[in-house]
Amino acid sequence: MNWINVGQIDFVDGRTEYNQIAFCNTSPYENTPYLAFNVNTFYDATRIMRYNGQLWVNIGPPLGQWHYEHSLAISGITPYVAFISFGGISVAKCEGNNWIDLGTNIVGGGGTMWPSLAVNNGIPYVAFFYQGLVSVLRFGDEPTG
Numbered sequence: 001m002n003w004i005n006v007g008q009i010d011f012v013d014g015r016t017e018y019n020q021i022a023f024c025n026t027s028p029y030e031n032t033p034y035l036a037f038n039v040n041t042f043y044d045a046t047r048i049m050r051y052n053g054q055l056w057v058n059i060g061p062p063l064g065q066w067h068y069e070h071s072l073a074i075s076g077i078t079p080y081v082a083f084i085s086f087g088g089i090s091v092a093k094c095e096g097n098n099w100i101d102l103g104t105n106i107v108g109g110g111g112t113m114w115p116s117l118a119v120n121n122g123i124p125y126v127a128f129f130y131q132g133l134v135s136v137l138r139f140g141d142e143p144t145g
Helices: none
Strands: 016-024 032-039 044-049 056-058 068-075 078-085 088-095 098-101 111-120 121-128 134-137
Touching: 016 078, 016 134, 032 068, 044 078, 068 121, 078 111, 078 121, 088 111
Parallel strands: 016 068, 068 111
Antiparallel strands: 016 032, 032 044, 044 056, 068 078, 078 088, 088 098, 111 121, 121 134
16 A cells, blocks of 8 residues: 545645644535645645545635644534634634634633644534643533533
8 A cells, every 4th residue: 555645736835834634524525635724834824625536625715824733623514723823722614615703812822832623513622732731612602510
């Protein structure tokens, strides 16, 4: 067995950073890889792409600049992404062809690192390192016990 290319070679112009891959397990995108990354360092916009069986295609418009340390999750056919920006952790999901903000700078400032995103029954959870400790948040209206 060998490693083989998935889609076209060099489908992004420039160097990428903070590459994250996740798979959709729901029809019609069952077993489809999604990819989150920055082009040419974190100064450039974050892009999310999906492999359509032949090519990598953009999912929604690029997210803003200065994002890094991505974590990508798929719930149903909806991609979610958590990332660090200069203000802290932010989370967004794609609906249609638009990214919907689920919280910008939900945990702020320097020292916030390494987000890990998971979605359970449509509810996103993000774990992260902040001020020397691990923390977990979920998106919702009610606190958990």
